Amino acid sequence: MSLHEARRRLAAARSVAVLTGAGGSAESGIPTFRDAAGLWKGFRPEDVASPEAFARDPGFVWDWYEARRRTVAACEPNAGHRALADFERRCGSFTLITQNVDGLHTRAGSRRVLEIHGSLWRVRCTGCGETREELRTPLPEVPPRCACGALLRPGVVWFGETLDPALLAEAWRAAESADFFLVAGTSGQVQPAASLAEAALARGAAVVEINLEPTPLTPRATVALRGGCAALLPALLLPEAPTGMQDIPSKER
Ligand code: BJW
Ligand code: ZN
Numbered sequence: 001m002s003l004h005e006a007r008r009r010l011a012a013a014r015s016v017a018v019l020t021g022a023g024g025s026a027e028s029g030i031p032t033f034r035d036a037a038g039l040w041k042g043f044r045p046e047d048v049a050s051p052e053a054f055a056r057d058p059g060f061v062w063d064w065y066e067a068r069r070r071t072v073a074a075c076e077p078n079a080g081h082r083a084l085a086d087f088e089r090r091c092g093s094f095t096l097i098t099q100n101v102d103g104l105h106t107r108a109g110s111r112r113v114l115e116i117h118g119s120l121w122r123v124r125c126t127g128c129g130e131t132r133e134e135l136r137t138p139l140p141e142v143p144p145r146c147a148c149g150a151l152l153r154p155g156v157v158w159f160g161e162t163l164d165p166a167l168l169a170e171a172w173r174a175a176e177s178a179d180f181f182l183v184a185g186t187s188g189q190v191q192p193a194a195s196l197a198e199a200a201l202a203r204g205a206a207v208v209e210i211n212l213e214p215t216p217l218t219p220r221a222t223v224a225l226r227g228g229c230a231a232l233l234p235a236l237l238l239p240e241a242p243t244g245m246q247d248i249p250s251k252e253r
Contacts, residue, residue, distance in 0.1 A: 006223040006236055009206040011181035015093040018084060019196055023185020023211060025104050027230040028075040034187050049161045058143040058151055065154045069120050069137040072102045080184070080233035087237040088112070095174035097107070099186060100195050101156050114167050114174075118191060122155030131155060132138035163192065176197045181238070184210040185229045188217050229245075 010016070020153040022032035032038045033045065047053055054061045085108045088094050097114045098105055103121050105113045125133040127150025134144070134152075157163055173179060181200035188194040197217050201207050209221040210232045218224045225232050 002223045003225060003232075003235055005107065005214045006206075006208045008227060009208070009222065010180050010236065013178075013206070015085075015178045016091055016154075016182070017095045017097065017178035017196075017200070018182040018184065019175075019185025019186065019193065020084075020096070020098045020105070020184050021193075022100060022227075023187075024099055024186065024229045024233075025075075025078070025079055025102050027078045027080070027228055028104060030072060030075055030102055031105075032185075033230045035235070036187065040239050044112075046159055049156070051161065054158070061156075062139075062143040065120065066138060066142060072104070072120060073137055075104070077103075077104045077108035078230040079199040080229035080231075081105055081110070083234040083237045085109035085111075085131065090239075095170070095178070097174065097193075099190070106232045115173050116163050116167050116171055118154070118156035118159070120154065120156065123152040124155045128188075132231060137253045144229075171196060172199065176203055176206075178203075179204050181207045182203045182210070183207065183217060184233060186211075187213070198243060210236070 015175055016060065019209060022030070025034075026032050047065050048061060067076055067207060076201045081104050082170070084096060084105065088096065088110055095114065096105060096110055096112065101117055101120045102114065102120055104186045121133060122131055123144065124131045125146035125148060128148045128181070130146065131225075146152050175196040176199050178200055181197060183197050186193070194216075197207055201220060206222040207217070209222070210216055210227065211218070212226065212228060214224070225236070
């Protein structure tokens with residue numbers, strides 16, 4: 001019933017924006033951050049993903065990123081990533097905003113992806129500031145160094161760091177002009193990403209959430225679909241919803 005309602009709202013939308021989080025890649029085999037068996041198990045996030053942690057022990061931080069790069073390199077995009085890529089090709093006005101740094105949306109065929117938390121596959125020099133792609137894993141040396149001699153760091157956004165202003169501005173524009181805003185696989189605990197859905201709600205957009213669990217957004221979502229992204233993104237976005245998907249437990253406003 002609610003999947004039906006979400007599809008009806010989507011069919012009526014002129015401008016669509018999507019925000020994805022770690023839950024979107026969970027079914028590809030990539031651990032999330034805050035679930036019980038998540039990436040942070042045994043660590044406080046700030047102890048690994050922060051400029052202070054890197055300044056204290058760049059080798060430790062790089063070991064963690066290298067382990068993640070290896071995991072991601074061995075994983076494939078799932079049916080949810082593919083459904084988003086397919087939808088982009090059919091939708092006139094579409095923006096995909098992701099908090100994920102794994103690159104799986106692009107590997108699935110999405111053309112324009114706003115990677116607001118950066119990418120595991122980019123490095124940036126802490127000395128000269130040069131940014132480049134780095135696809136090799138394992139890296140020849142850990143921690144890696146730039147030709148200028150300074151340490152390279154992962155091209156991601158850590159706690160306490162600002163997001164790329166141009167990317168963030170584009171994400172805000174998309175959220176504020178969307179009449180359908182989809183939030184998939186994110187706990188909504190990290191700012192400013194979590195506020196994008198609030199902005200869309202404030203502008204009167206239909207906000208549809210896909211998640212295994214309730215989040216702070218759930219009570220205010222127009223439709224909250226409870227389930228995994230790999231099944232629900234195709235069920236929502238593909239032209240023909242697979243049969244048997246009409247009974248997804250959900251909450252409708
Ligand atoms: C499934 C599923 C399946 C599972 N299907 N669903 C205002 C108030 C308070 C604090 C702040 C504030 N503004 C800024 C801050 C500070 C901070 C922040 O937000 N802290 C909060 C934790 C309180 N934000 C920042 O520092 C940001 N910078 C900033 O705002 O700059 C200005 C500023 C600076 C300082 C002070 C004030 C302002 C930067 C944030 C950068 C976040 N970086 C990370 C690491 C990136 C690099 C890396 O990957 O290593 O980004 S942290 C981590 O969290 C990562 C993720 O992108 C991000 C979000 O996580 P996500 O995707 O939601 O994952 P989970 O695990 O939390 O949730 C998974 C969800 O999926 C769950 O709900 C599951 O149920 C679900 N799920 N399987 C569907 N199959
Ligand atoms: Zn350099």
